[in-house]
Amino acid sequence: MVAALTRIFGVHNLALAEDVVQDALCRALEVWRFHGVPENPGAWLMATAKNRAIDVLRHQRTARDYAPELGRLLETEWTLAPVVTELFSQHEIEDDVLRMMFTCCNPRVSEEAQVALVLNVMSGFTASEIAQVCLCSEAAIEKRLARAKATLAESKTLFEIAGSSEIAARLDVIHRALYLLFSEGYHGAHPETALRSELCVEAIRLTEILAHHEATAVPQTFALAALMTLHAARLPGRVQGGELSPLLEQDRSSWDRALIDRGVRWLELSATGDRLSEYHVEAAIAVEHTTAARAEDTRWDRIASLYDTLHVLRPTPVVALNRAIAIAQRDGPERGLVAIDAIPDKARLEAYPFFFAAVGELELRRGHMDAARSGFERAHELARNPEERRFFQSRIAAT
Amino acid sequence: MSQFLYLFRGGNVEGPPEQMQQHMQKWVGWMKQLSETGNLKGGEPLEKGGKVVTQKNVTDGPFAEAKDVVGGYILVEAKDLPHAVEISRGCPILAVGGSVEVRPVSKM
Numbered sequence: 001m002v003a004a005l006t007r008i009f010g011v012h013n014l015a016l017a018e019d020v021v022q023d024a025l026c027r028a029l030e031v032w033r034f035h036g037v038p039e040n041p042g043a044w045l046m047a048t049a050k051n052r053a054i055d056v057l058r059h060q061r062t063a064r065d066y067a068p069e070l071g072r073l074l075e076t077e078w079t080l081a082p083v084v085t086e087l088f089s090q091h092e093i094e095d096d097v098l099r100m101m102f103t104c105c106n107p108r109v110s111e112e113a114q115v116a117l118v119l120n121v122m123s124g125f126t127a128s129e130i131a132q133v134c135l136c137s138e139a140a141i142e143k144r145l146a147r148a149k150a151t152l153a154e155s156k157t158l159f160e161i162a163g164s165s166e167i168a169a170r171l172d173v174i175h176r177a178l179y180l181l182f183s184e185g186y187h188g189a190h191p192e193t194a195l196r197s198e199l200c201v202e203a204i205r206l207t208e209i210l211a212h213h214e215a216t217a218v219p220q221t222f223a224l225a226a227l228m229t230l231h232a233a234r235l236p237g238r239v240q241g242g243e244l245s246p247l248l249e250q251d252r253s254s255w256d257r258a259l260i261d262r263g264v265r266w267l268e269l270s271a272t273g274d275r276l277s278e279y280h281v282e283a284a285i286a287v288e289h290t291t292a293a294r295a296e297d298t299r300w301d302r303i304a305s306l307y308d309t310l311h312v313l314r315p316t317p318v319v320a321l322n323r324a325i326a327i328a329q330r331d332g333p334e335r336g337l338v339a340i341d342a343i344p345d346k347a348r349l350e351a352y353p354f355f356f357a358a359v360g361e362l363e364l365r366r367g368h369m370d371a372a373r374s375g376f377e378r379a380h381e382l383a384r385n386p387e388e389r390r391f392f393q394s395r396i397a398a399t
Numbered sequence: 400m401s402q403f404l405y406l407f408r409g410g411n412v413e414g415p416p417e418q419m420q421q422h423m424q425k426w427v428g429w430m431k432q433l434s435e436t437g438n439l440k441g442g443e444p445l446e447k448g449g450k451v452v453t454q455k456n457v458t459d460g461p462f463a464e465a466k467d468v469v470g471g472y473i474l475v476e477a478k479d480l481p482h483a484v485e486i487s488r489g490c491p492i493l494a495v496g497g498s499v500e501v502r503p504v505s506k507m
Contacts, residue, residue, distance in 0.1 A: 072434045077443050078471065079434075082427045 001049050002121055003100035003158075004093050008053060008074070008084060010067040011103060012153040014121070020056060024049040050088045054081055068156055097122070098213055101206070102159035105170040105177075106152060113148040118177035120145055123202050125181075133184045161215050171216055175224050175279065178203050178210075182228050186235075187354075197235055204228050211266070219273030222266045223280040230263035230286035232256070244391040248295040260290050278313040281306055300330040317348050325358055333362040353382035357392060364399060373399040402440065402504040403475045403483040407490070409466035410497020425491035433475065438486060442473025470497075474504075 001024070005017035024045050038044045057066070057074050066074050073079040086092065104117040119125040119133065127145065131138040161167065185199025207225045210216040237250035245251075267283050285306045292298040307323035320343040328336020340346070340359060349355035360375025373396060380392040412422045433439035447468065451460030477483035480503055487499040 072439050072441065073431060076430070076439075076441060076473075078473070079427050079430045082423060083431075086427075 003096040010156040099158040105173040109148040115177040222270035226266035227283035233259035333365040353379040406500040410492040440474040444471035
């Protein structure tokens with residue numbers, strides 16, 4: 001919705017576009033409270049935002065400049081409403097979403113800011129939610145967003161995709177932002193709930209828009225779509241009876257077969273390029289998990305070596321931690337603990353509850369109850385929502 | 400370049416909504432074209448009713464027959480009168496029995 005409105009108002013009026021969306025949401029809350037939620041809430045919101053946009057254009061016709069390419073069409077009643085209606089049609093909106101994603105990934109703003117912009121503008125993340133995803137302070141994110149929006153405003157129109165030479169460079173950033181969005185939904189830091197599948201759905205939606213557009217349908221996009229759909233297929237098993245369930249104990253029959261098939265198809269499509277991206281490797285890992293009929297059928301040797309590759313492509317402490325866990329599965333808990341100890345910048349995991357939980361798990365497995373207990377206790381202290389707290393509580397009880 | 404006022408008369412499309420919709424689409428298409436070529440300088444459609452004011456009184460109006468009522472106007476920039484007439488030939492109102500009055504803006 002912000003994308004369509006920005007196309008109409010121009011990038012320099014991004015704040016106005018956001019205000020209109022905000023207005024539409026407030027209006028929805030007001031009206032729905034009394035009349036109930038309409039049958040198609042999305043369409044209702046869209047229509048409300050559209051009418052609000054037309055109002056704004058009528059009243060501030062000459063107070064500002066809008067998108068230059070629409071020029072006079074917005075200034076006259078002859079065309080105002082029909083043109084806005086057309087820009088709100090499904091096809092145009094998908095196009096605008098794509099152009100908006102590219103606009104956010106402007107090389108003149110820093111990469112961190114690009115990711116923050118995508119999350120904020122495309123997916124409606126608040127500064128505090130972005131701060132949690134990016135592991136930094138809310139104030140820093142607010143400053144980053146304000147500065148980035150000022151830079152975007154220097155160009156008045158959305159990024160033109162046709163014939164642009166910048167697509168490849170900007171696409172990498174879009175991929176990363178969507179990846180973060182998906183991760184936040186999958187094992188996010190939200191204080192109320194560990195799992196927000198609507199974020200995963202949003203990330204998949206945006207990624208599949210990329211995968212269906214000829215300019216952005218490249219192997220990396222397919223790989224990203226593959227890894228998201230394969231992970232999402234396991235979502236129904238991740239929370240069982242309101243409790244987080246670890247991968248190895250999940251009821252595999254609850255996994256979404258249709259999504260797994262879709263993921264495997266994306267992965268097949270992704271195997272065409274000459275560049276092995278981190279998403280390829282991650283998707284390959286996800287396929288190993290989803291195609292193992294039982295937990296004990298998992299091919300840990302394959303997974304551990306895939307994590308080796310991933311760690312070369314993306315040497316972060318979280319990847320290193322996952323690699324250590326795969327090594328523990330393959331070679332036993334001692335080797336896993338050695339690998340954890342060898343993580344170069346593991347200080348950055350100090351606030352990550354699953355780091356201590358992993359240590360606890362491996363200590364438990366080799367029978368060091370005290371060390372296991374203190375690991376789970378640290379994890380429990382750091383837990384970010386009730387599901388995590390209850391889960392770690394149950395692990396403490398097991399020591 | 401000179402400016403010309405186009406006055407649109409008549410050509411009211413009555414019928415099922417799809418037909419009205421189709422006609423509207425044609426108008427939007429024509430306007431877009433004029434906007435892209437830079438010929439369109441402004442203008443608005445007009446409501447049917449209104450008032451006619453003279454020194455002596457104010458009456459409901461205009462009283463002209465439906466086909467003579469001005470339904471809207473636009474301001475167009477063109478080389479000369481023949482060019483302005485040429486541009487006006489694309490107007491969808493002509494296909495439904497309406498007319499375009501093309502008047503050069505007087506330079507006083």
